Amino acid sequence: MGGTFDPIHHGHLVAASEVASRFALDEVVFVPTGRPWQKEDKEVSEPEDRYLMTVIATASNPRFTVSRIDIDRPGPTYTIDTLHDLRTERGDDVDFYFITGADALSQILTWRGVEELFDLAHFVGVTRPGHELTEPPIGQVPDGQLTLMEVPALSISSTACRVRVAAGEPIWYLVPDGIVQYIAKRGLYQHDDDRQQFEGHSGAGTLPANRLPDIGKFFDDPYQ
Numbered sequence: 730m731g732g733t734f735d736p737i738h739h740g741h742l743v744a745a746s747e748v749a750s751r752f753a754l755d756e757v758v759f760v761p762t763g764r765p766w767q768k769e770d771k772e773v774s775e776p777e778d779r780y781l782m783t784v785i786a787t788a789s790n791p792r793f794t795v796s797r798i799d800i801d802r803p804g805p806t807y808t809i810d811t812l813h814d815l816r817t818e819r820g821d822d823v824d825f826y827f828i829t830g831a832d833a834l835s836q837i838l839t840w841r842g843v844e845e846l847f848d849l850a851h852f853v854g855v856t857r858p859g860h861e862l863t864e865p866p867i868g869q870v871p872d873g874q875l876t877l878m879e880v881p882a883l884s885i886s887s888t889a890c891r892v893r894v895a896a897g898e899p900i901w902y903l904v905p906d907g908i909v910q911y912i913a914k915r916g917l918y919q920h921d922d923d924r925q926q927f928e929g930h931s932g933a934g935t936l937p938a939n940r941l942p943d944i945g946k947f948f949d950d951p952y953q
């Protein structure tokens with residue numbers, strides 16, 4: 730499963746768990762993007778922070794692993810490179826499944842090398858609240874190379890988590906506990922860059938603009 734994971738949240742983890750169960754996967758490899766080219770107009774956290782959060786969030790599941798393959802490759806991140814590199818690393822006997830949410834799937838025809846992509850992995854598109862899960866037009870995906878699948882609806886996004894942190898609102902239970910602590914410890918998401926575009930979605934717009942989180946409070950009162 731590829732993602733910017735800025736930060737990783739329970740929507741990602743539930744989607745991965747559901748797909749692993751449905752297809753009896755031996756392993757789910759979480760691959761944080763290096764430089765997501767379709768998010769170049771946005772500020773994205775340092776790759777090491779996103780990588781470490783992904784490691785923390787997946788540590789308790791023996792079938793979940795994290796790959797540095799995209800963050801260690803220079804230049805923009807393309808899934809076609811991810812899949813080629815994983816094939817080289819894992820060998821020819823492995824079957825790959827690439828997990829995408831409905832929003833990412835709806836953009837897939839714009840991805841680099843899309844004509845080859847579906848030869849490299851079986852794609853699984855999962856439902857996501859607020860996004861319609863639809864197949865690309867007939868003929869765009871080789872037969873049998875895409876499965877659409879319903880997963881429990883978790884209306885969580887990384888954007889909403891960042892906005893909540895900037896507004897001093899809790900993100901407990903939207904992300905694993907270790908991620909709340911990591912974000913506080915590293916002082917991530919203090920700026921409210923996403924806030925305007927997101928106004929009205931998290932209640933953030935009703936808060937005073939200068940209300941920034943007091944990092945110490947996370948530890949004095951972890952359930953603030």
Ligand SMILES: Nc1ncnc2c1ncn2[C@@H]1O[C@H](COP(=O)(O)OP(=O)(O)OP(=O)(O)O)[C@@H](O)[C@H]1O
Pocket residue numbers: 731732733734735739740741744828829830831832833834855856857858883884885886887888889
């Ligand atoms: N709540 C969710 N349910 C199902 N799939 C999800 C959910 N959140 C993200 N995904 C999927 O996980 C993958 C990685 O998503 P990404 O890291 O961009 O998270 P995001 O929440 O969409 O982030 P942002 O809000 O910053 O755009 C994508 O395929 C995305 O569609």
Ligand SMILES: O=C(O)c1ccc[n+]([C@@H]2O[C@H](COP(=O)([O-])O)[C@@H](O)[C@H]2O)c1
Pocket residue numbers: 730731732733734760762765767768806807808809833839840841
């Ligand atoms: O290969 C591409 O051109 C491409 C374009 C956009 C997104 N992706 C991949 O889709 C996954 C989810 O991306 P994102 O930006 O929604 O976090 C991640 O693995 C990205 O590398 C891939």
